[in-house]
Amino acid sequence: MSRVTGLAENGSNPPIFVEKQRTPMSRVTNSDRLSIRDQAERFLDTHGFSTPPLPPDQALEARNLEVVQLSLDDILIKVNLPPEEHEKVQAMLDARERTVAFRRGLPEQKKRWGALHEVAHEFIPWQRDILYCCPLLWLPAHVQRQFEAEADVFAAEAFFFGQQFHKKAFVGDLSLATAIELATDVYGTSFHATFAHYVEGSPLPRCLLVWKPKDEGGSARPSGELELHYYVKSKGFLGHISPGQIADPDGAVTKLFRDSSPGVINHEMIFAGMSGQGYVAQAESFSNSYNVFTLISQPTRRSTQPVGSLDACRTPRPA
Numbered sequence: 001m002s003r004v005t006g007l008a009e010n011g012s013n014p015p016i017f018v019e020k021q022r023t024p025m026s027r028v029t030n031s032d033r034l035s036i037r038d039q040a041e042r043f044l045d046t047h048g049f050s051t052p053p054l055p056p057d058q059a060l061e062a063r064n065l066e067v068v069q070l071s072l073d074d075i076l077i078k079v080n081l082p083p084e085e086h087e088k089v090q091a092m093l094d095a096r097e098r099t100v101a102f103r104r105g106l107p108e109q110k111k112r113w114g115a116l117h118e119v120a121h122e123f124i125p126w127q128r129d130i131l132y133c134c135p136l137l138w139l140p141a142h143v144q145r146q147f148e149a150e151a152d153v154f155a156a157e158a159f160f161f162g163q164q165f166h167k168k169a170f171v172g173d174l175s176l177a178t179a180i181e182l183a184t185d186v187y188g189t190s191f192h193a194t195f196a197h198y199v200e201g202s203p204l205p206r207c208l209l210v211w212k213p214k215d216e217g218g219s220a221r222p223s224g225e226l227e228l229h230y231y232v233k234s235k236g237f238l239g240h241i242s243p244g245q246i247a248d249p250d251g252a253v254t255k256l257f258r259d260s261s262p263g264v265i266n267h268e269m270i271f272a273g274m275s276g277q278g279y280v281a282q283a284e285s286f287s288n289s290y291n292v293f294t295l296i297s298q299p300t301r302r303s304t305q306p307v308g309s310l311d312a313c314r315t316p317r318p319a
């Protein structure tokens with residue numbers, strides 16, 4: 001395995017790592033997550049799904065849900081959703097009619113995920129009881145957000161077979177190569193979904209950084225810059241890396257994307273702390289040609305410089 005230098009330590013700006021940052025309150029708490037996992041496992045047991053992969057069409061069939069070829073926009077007009085909100089809706093369940101409609105032209109992976117997401121709305125008892133009487137879009141915004149987040153957790157837990165995933169995924173070393181194998185050979189799920197689930201469940205402190213080409217305001221010519229789109233971290237990972245930061249143009253992440261390199265590369269990633277100190281994390285990166293995924297260990301402070309020396313030199317601003 002090659003060792004490539006990560007983001008430059010000097011010269012261009014390394015991404016900023018904030019060591020102490022309160023984790024924002026999740027819409028789905030850990031105890032909710034466990035009860036949704038129970039629901040997903042009950043769904044799998046009830047319908048005899050015992051080994052991956054889970055075929056989404058069979059999941060819909062098991063719940064007696066029919067996919068209808070109706071225009072989603074027509075349905076959304078009926079439920080009084082303002083036209084500007086239509087684009088955000090990719091699929092919709094009619095709990096009473098037992099039908100699911102998908103947005104026309106939805107990419108296959110999104111459709112597969114959407115199928116299980118809609119099954120969740122129909123299967124989770126506390127959602128089903130309400131949605132039978134009232135469409136989701138008529139519920140108060142905070143309830144909608146809660147139900148949507150729960151449905152996504154259910155979809156993940158169902159696709160990854162609840163606790164089975166943890167026994168399969170965390171037996172050897174934690175690595176992107178293992179996660180790629182799980183996505184392609186075992187679960188038939190997208191890299192995004194598999195990597196995120198892998199990192200969220202990781203027993204070790206790990207963080208997944210997802211980079212995407214910087215959007216130049218609709219310009220057809222991409223700038224070649226990669227922007228941190230979002231990150232997902234395990235329970236034990238401490239700190240915050242703000243989305244929107246640009247990867248070093250000469251660093252491993254940008255190079256991997258620019259060269260369309262196949263496979264996983266190992267490198268180091270250097271971060272700048274808020275007070276000027278450097279942090280280093282072991283990293284692995286992989287590109288699926290749309291995004292670069294970087295899995296990092298907990299960044300640790302570089303000890304070559306006396307800690308806090310930069311702070312000590314600063315002159316306090318006059319009051």
Ligand SMILES: [Zn+2]
Pocket residue numbers: 117118121147148151
């Ligand atoms: Zn939904």
